Amino acid sequence: MGKVVIIAILVAALLGGIGIWYTNNRAFYAAIDGPVTLTLTQGDDLSTLPARDVDAIASTSSPLGFRACFQHDLTTPEDLADAYASPEPTVAPGWFDCFDASALAALLTSGEARAFTAYKNVQFGVDRVVALTPDGRGWAWHQLNECGKKSYDGTPVGEACPDRATYTPLTEGSL
Known part of the structure; x- marks a missing residue:
């Protein structure tokens, strides 16, 4: 029974590590x-x-x-x-x-x-x-x-910065 628990913990740790690696390196990036x-x-x-x-x-x-x-x-x-x-x-x-x-x-x-x-x-x-x-x-x-x-x-941004409420970001390929 102890071997099964240890194997289950190791498999869970391995899958968790793979999930964390994938999330950091692949999931949020796209060409x-x-x-x-x-x-x-x-x-x-x-x-x-x-x-x-x-x-x-x-x-x-x-x-x-x-x-x-x-x-x-x-x-x-x-x-x-x-x-x-x-x-x-x-x-x-x-x-x-x-x-x-x-x-x-x-x-x-x-x-x-x-x-x-x-x-x-x-x-x-x-x-x-x-x-x-x-x-x-x-x-x-x-x-x-x-x-x-x-x-x-958290520092006040001042007047040199654009107004965040009305700011429009760049859309790729729009220029």
């Missing part, structure tokens, strides 16, 4: 079907980023779960827009192998890649950031902007 909005902000204007071979995922549980990898034909991305102040690539699920946050952070730190604002407030308090290298590689992700950081830590 983006259709066009992905890849732009660069230049002042108050947006310009479409000429991207090809786009591979993108998004999380259904958080606006920060967006990641994309692509190729571009820009020769001097540093002339296109102001650099993003503090790019922080976020870790993607292991199966989305084109997006390696630590390798991308190293490229940004060394200056081999530059990060730009792709779309401010793609969701309330969340910016889309694009990193580009001169050799034609590109990545995109979402990260909290100052409005998002203030909003989620």
Whole structure:
């Protein structure tokens, strides 16, 4: 009888572990079907980023779960827009192998890649950031902007942030 109980506990633990792994790595992520909005902000204007071979995922549980990898034909991305102040690539699920946050952070730190604002407030308090290298590689992700950081830590957001009650988020492919 003791062996049956131990086996049942081990099987339950194994199934629970598999369920937790699946939930964290697969359940809330899906490939983006259709066009992905890849732009660069230049002042108050947006310009479409000429991207090809786009591979993108998004999380259904958080606006920060967006990641994309692509190729571009820009020769001097540093002339296109102001650099993003503090790019922080976020870790993607292991199966989305084109997006390696630590390798991308190293490229940004060394200056081999530059990060730009792709779309401010793609969701309330969340910016889309694009990193580009001169050799034609590109990545995109979402990260909290100052409005998002203030909003989620309880600090008053101030007038520089959009009105959350009337804010309309970006719909992929709508630009």
